[in-house]
Amino acid sequence: MLNELAAELEGRVRVVKVNTDDNPLVTQRFGITSVPTLMIVAGGEVVSQLIGARPKAAIREALTSHVAA
Structure with a gap:
């Protein structure tokens, strides 16, 4: 789902995924x-x-509420 949103909102938001098991800091x-x-x-x-x-x-709304139109 995040990959889909990243594609839909390309140029407006950047989606970065972090594996918490591999990045405890x-x-x-x-x-x-x-x-x-x-x-x-x-x-x-x-x-x-x-x-x-x-x-x-809900995720789309949260993301787009923090970017300029």
Whole structure:
């Protein structure tokens, strides 16, 4: 689903996936305690976070609410 959203929103957002098992320092740094966790970063700061599975429409809304039209 994230790959689909990345393709749909290409040029507006960048989707990056991190394997928390392979990158424990990232998990620590961002305080990730549950998977899946979606963090939305704008200007180098975490501006929103979604924890748990969400429908595609909800993720799209969260992503697009932080980018210019």
